[in-house]
Structures are given as C-alpha cells and as structure tokens.
Amino acid sequence: MEKRRKTADIVLFTVALLIAIVFFFPIFFNLMSAFKSNSEILRDAIAFPKGLYLDSFRYLLTETEFPRAIVNSLILTAVSILFMVLVIPMAGYAIERSNAKWTNYVFVYYLAGMMIPFQAYMIPLFKELKMFGMYGSLVGPIVIYVSGSVGFGALLYTSFLKGIPREIEESAAIDGSSKYGIFFRIVFPLLGPCTASMVVLNGLGVWNDFLMPMLVLPSGKPKTMIVEIFYYVGEFSSRWDMIFAGTAMSIVPILIVFLLLQKYFVKGIATGAVKG
Template sequence: MQKRKSIGDIVLFAVTLVLAVVFFFPIYFNLMSAFKSNPEIMRDAIAFPKSFYVDSFKYLLTETDFPRAIVNSVLLTGLSILFMVLVIPMAGYAIERSNAKWTGAVFVYFLAGMMIPFQAYMIPLFKELKMFGLYGNLVGPIVIYISGSVGFGSLLYTSFLKGVPREIEESAAIDGCSRYAIFFRIVFPLLGPCTASMVVLNGLGIWNDFLMPMLVLPSDQPKTMIVEIFYFVGELSSRWDMIFAGTALSIVPVLILFVLLQRYFVKGIATGAIKG
C-alpha cells in the first residue's frame, strides 16, 4: 500500500512538473527573445541570444508612445482595483449579513450578469458611454471594469464571509461600534485573502485586456501597453524585437504582483471554495 502510494506521488509530481514546464516555456521564450535583435529572432527563434541586446527597450521607451501607454495601463488597472476594493466588499457584506428579502434578488441579479457574454451587449454599452460622455477617456473602461466585476466579487466575498463568526460583530456592536466601523475595522481586515484573490484575478484581466482599451480609448492617442504592442504587428512584416521587449515589460509587474500576493491568493481561493 505504501509502495503504491509512493508510485502515485511520483507520477503526480512528474505530471505537475511537465505542466509547469509547459506553462512556463512561453514566459521563458518571451524573456529570452526580448534581448535579441529582429534579424536574430527571425534567423533562429529558439536559440539563446548571442549578446545582451537592449536597443529595442531603449527605442520603446524613448522613440515611441510606450511610456504613456505604461502610465495608462497603471492608471487603468490601479484605479479600477482601488474602487473594486472599496465597493465590492461592502456589497458582499450587505448581501451576506442582511436579513432583508430583497438582498437575495440583488445577489441573483449580480450573478445573472456573469452569464451574459460581453459581445452580446458591447455595442449598446459603447453607445451608453458616448451618451454619458465617458467614451474616449479612461473613466469609461474603469466604470465598465468595476461594474463587470461586481458579480464575481460578490460571490467571492459572500462565500468567504460565511466563515467569519457573527459573534465578533455582535461584540463590537455592544461596545458601541457603528455598522461602518464594524466593517472597516473588524470585518474588512479578516477579508485579506479574499481581497488578494480579487486583486490578482481582476488585476490580471484588466492589465492584459486588449478589446476594451482598443475600442474605447481615442485612436490618435497612446492607449495601453497591450494595444501599443499590437501596433508592431504588420500585415506583411512585424517588429518581433519590439513585440517581445514590450511584452517583457508588461509581464514583469504581473509576476511581481503575483509573487507578492501568491500566498494570500491561494488561501483566498481555497477558503472561498470550501465555505461556498
């Protein structure tokens, strides 16, 4: 029995290792190609770079609109996540802790929004943005990202809040804390793993989003990093050195964020799944 279990562990480890290599290879290939010139990439894409070529990074950061695109990506992602963290936890808390009948209907309404594909309401949404004067600036996509994350965020927080004892809040209420003080001083700090999960999942989606910035932001101005990278892809030829360099610059912040929040992200997903 012990031997059979050991063989199973070895097989499971081998499969996990193979999957890890498969998923890591595109990142490795991109980072390796980012330090090659365009002719070198075209000549042998999988070979190691012969020299530490950084001219593509210099060109991107000094001769193009990529620095402005970096600022747009940071603002778009950072502001969206900030308002999500301020709004969605309160929505999940109100749904989970309220005994009113209408909260169940609101929760179902939020979840129903997750079932409608973006392409189904894309054109009416853009018309609505133009009607409210939000088309052509960063405010429009920020509002869309926040509203689009309410359904999943509410589901995540309500599942997590089921494991937070109500007695803690009742004790704070007896001590004279208001409803807002109970949430922000006592409940919200306990939601750290859940918040980290939401930040990682939504942050990755917003940072890597192509369609929304491409369609909403002005065509004559710098957009986001992902969109600016796309402009180096031509119909007859492509600047692969610029593409890989730009992609490498966009990958680094994501890797840093995930490494910093990995422990809380895994804990939040596991806890939410068990309690949900």
C-alpha cells in the same frame, strides 16, 4: 499500499511538473526573445541570445509613445482595483449579513450578469458611454471594469464571509460600534486573503485587456501597453523585437504583484472554495 501511494505521488508530481513547464515555457521564450534583435529572432527563434540586446527597450522608451501607454495601463489598473476594493467587499458583506429577501435577488442578478458574454452587450454599452460623455477617456473603461467585476467579487466575498463568525461583529455592536465601524475596523481586515485574490484576478484581467482600450480610448493617441504592442504586428511583416520587448515589460509587474500576494491569493481561493 505504501508503495502504491509513493508511486501515485511520483506520478502526480511528474504530471504537475510537466504542466508547469508547459505553462512557463511561453514566459521563458518571451523573456529570452526580448533580448534578441529582430534578425536574430527570425534567424533562429528558439536559440539563446548571443548577448543582451537592449536597443528594443531603449527605442520603445525613448522614441515611441510606449511610456505614455505604460502610464495609461497603470492608471486603468490601479484606479479600477481601488474602486473594486472600496465597493465590492461592502456589497458582499451586505448580501451575506442581511436577512432581507431582496438581497438574494440582488445576488442572483449579479450572478446572472456573469453569464452574459461581453460581446452581446458591447455595442449598446459603447453607445451608453457616448451618451454619458465617458467615451474616449480613461473613465469609461474604469467604470466598466468595476461594474463588470461586481458579480464575481460578490460571489468571492460572500463565500469567504461564511467562515467569519458573526459573534465578532455582535460583540463590537454591543461595545457601541456602528455598522461602518464594524465593517472597516473588524471585518475588512479579516478579508485580506479574499481581497488579495480579487486584486490578482481582476488586476490581471484589466492589465491584459485588449478589446476595451482598443475600442474606447481615442485613436491617434497612446492607449495601453497591450494595444501599443499590437501595432507592431503587421500583415506582411512584424517587428518581433519590439513585440517581445514590450510584452516583457508588461509581464514583469504582474509577476512581481503575484509573487508578493501569492500566499494570500492561494489562501483566499482555497477558503472561498471550501466555505462556498
């Protein structure tokens, strides 16, 4: 029995290691290719770089609008995440802690919105952005990102809140705390792992989004990092050195944030899955 268990553990570890290598290889290939010239990449794509070729980074940061695209990506991601953290936890808390029937309908309405693909309502949505004067600015994508994340965020927070005892809130209410005081001083700090999970998942989606900035932000001006990288892909030829250098710069912030929040991210997902 013990031998079978050890064999099973070895097999599972080997499979997990192979999967990790498969998923990590594109990142490794991108970071390796970012320090190679275009001719070097075309000559042998999988070879290690002969030296640290930094002209691609220098050109992107000094001769193009890529720095402005970096700023746009940071603004879109940071502001969207800020409003998500301010709005969605309160929505999840109200749905989970309220005994009213209408909150269940609101929750089902949020979940139903997750099942409709973006392409199905894309054109009417853009017309609505034009009607409200948000088309062609960063405000439009931010509003869409925040509203589009409410369904998943409410599901995540309601699942997590089931593991927080109501007695803590009742004790605070007896001590004279208001509903907002109970939420922000007591409940919200306990939602740290869940918030970290939402920040990583939704932040990754906003940072790597291509379609929304491409269609909503004005043409002829720098958009986001992902969109600017796309412009170096040509029909007959592509500047692979610029593409890999730009992609490397877009990967590094995400890796840093994920490594900082990894512990809370895993805990939030695991707790939400168990309690839900």
